[in-house]
Amino acid sequence: MGSMIVNGMLEKKCISPEAVLISTRHPETLAALTGKYPSVRVAESNRSLARKCSRILLCTKPLDAVRVLSEISGDLRPDTHIVSIAACLPLERIARFFPGPVTRVVPSLTGEMQAGVTLLCHNARVSRKAAQEIEELFSALGTVVVIDEENIDVATDLTSCGPALIAVLMEEFARAAVRHSTLSLEQARALAVSTLSGTARLLDEQGSPTGTILRRVATPGGITEEGVQQLRSDMPRVYDTLIQRTLAKYELRKADVGAEGDRLLDPGP
Ligand SMILES: NC(=O)c1ccc[n+]([C@@H]2O[C@H](COP(=O)([O-])OP(=O)(O)OC[C@H]3O[C@@H](n4cnc5c(N)ncnc54)[C@H](OP(=O)(O)O)[C@@H]3O)[C@@H](O)[C@H]2O)c1
Known part of the structure; x- marks a missing residue:
């Protein structure tokens, strides 16, 4: 999902390759992406990425997502905005590790065809401007629908499952x-x-x-x-x-x- 999202945003030129820094456990899996976009950088660690980036897209499986949040919580910047695609990790749970702006995103494989729906849900700390910017970024993958978190699971069935x-x-x-x-x-x-x-x-x-x-x-x-x-x-x-x-x-x-x-x-x- 992380690759699909970054590829989609780069392809649509919503972000510039120079602005992308990626941390993953197996950097060799990034060969296709860095081959196509040599300016995309690979971070030494999750913590060093957290120190450098103000907008962090968290694309691990849900259990790994809480582990990564715990790992990087001490390194996050005052202007950090976390964007998590982990299912089953509610905003309030993320807030226990990071009290700032958080957006939950539910991508769909249909994003690979720049079609279908990406669901989004912001917490109260996300400014209107930041919300608009994130929504615009994800429109590279199709239609963006902002949804109340209480409906996110059923809506995920429709869009992502x-x-x-x-x-x-x-x-x-x-x-x-x-x-x-x-x-x-x-x-x-x-x-x-x-x-x-x-x-x-x-x-x-x-x-x-x-x-x-x-x-x-x-x-x-x-x-x-x-x-x-x-x-x-x-x-x-x-x-x-x-x-x-x-x-x-x-x-x-x-x-x-x-x-x-x-x-x-x-x-x-
Ligand atoms: N697949 C879908 O259709 C879909 C739809 C909606 C939402 N989601 C959500 O998307 C998230 C990712 O799903 P996925 O299917 O893309 O999973 P995935 O293919 O397993 O990708 C997860 C990536 O996170 C990396 N990772 C795990 N722990 C890490 C750590 N501690 N530090 C750095 N990188 C780490 C993994 O690296 P390794 O290769 O080393 O494990 C892997 O590259 C999930 O939370 C899921 O709920 C998925």
């Missing part, structure tokens, strides 16, 4: 078609994915709501309507269960991340 969840839907649609025909899986996949792409354009670019598409495709009493009725009957239960399961998982992860944060803040005797 979305590419996987939608890809699986198409895959299952294609597999069912294969079970009832002599189409190959590749053929069925290609048909489903191309239709998905066209439907996304109808929904998005032409602003056709689902109702309009249904009116134009699903004649009352016709064949498509049979399928629509089946989905209307089964899908609410499927999606309710899906969201209940993901929300339960977010809570479990938040508890783990919270416990690690507590341990780091108070290591005990």
Whole structure:
């Protein structure tokens, strides 16, 4: 995700390579990026980066994110703004390590295509100007939507888990078609994915709501309507269960991340 974000911002010239300093455990993984942008610099350590940068994009897994926050908390500058993409690490948890401006970002793999949504949520310490600057930076990856933190997990299902969840839907649609025909899986996949792409354009670019598409495709009493009725009957239960399961998982992860944060803040005797 870190690579996708930095690449996207550099490609769109939202940031200059000279302004980018990266710290990672395995600098060799940066070869492609530094090959393409030789002015991108690699920091000696997380702590030295914290001393040098005022805007820090934290792109590790959630447990590592609290560990990095704990590691760098003593080195952060008075003008630091932390931008964290770690899921399950709420703003208030970050505030325990750093009381200044923090923005939570939920990127999506769709950002690689400069499409889809990046969710953002700022804490009260982020100035309007800093918020606008961050929102502009992330617009290099598609649409930016600022959201209340209380809705961030469900919205993450839609935007960030979305590419996987939608890809699986198409895959299952294609597999069912294969079970009832002599189409190959590749053929069925290609048909489903191309239709998905066209439907996304109808929904998005032409602003056709689902109702309009249904009116134009699903004649009352016709064949498509049979399928629509089946989905209307089964899908609410499927999606309710899906969201209940993901929300339960977010809570479990938040508890783990919270416990690690507590341990780091108070290591005990
Ligand atoms: N993947 C998604 O679609 C997605 C979507 C939304 C949000 N997110 C969030 O994005 C974050 C990153 O996910 P990812 O899939 O990009 O994970 P990833 O591929 O594992 O990348 C994490 C990077 O952080 C580095 N790292 C770990 N600990 C470090 C430390 N102490 N110091 C410096 N670098 C360190 C890792 O280096 P090593 O290679 O050495 O481990 C790795 O390069 C997660 O918090 C996740 O919640 C991901």
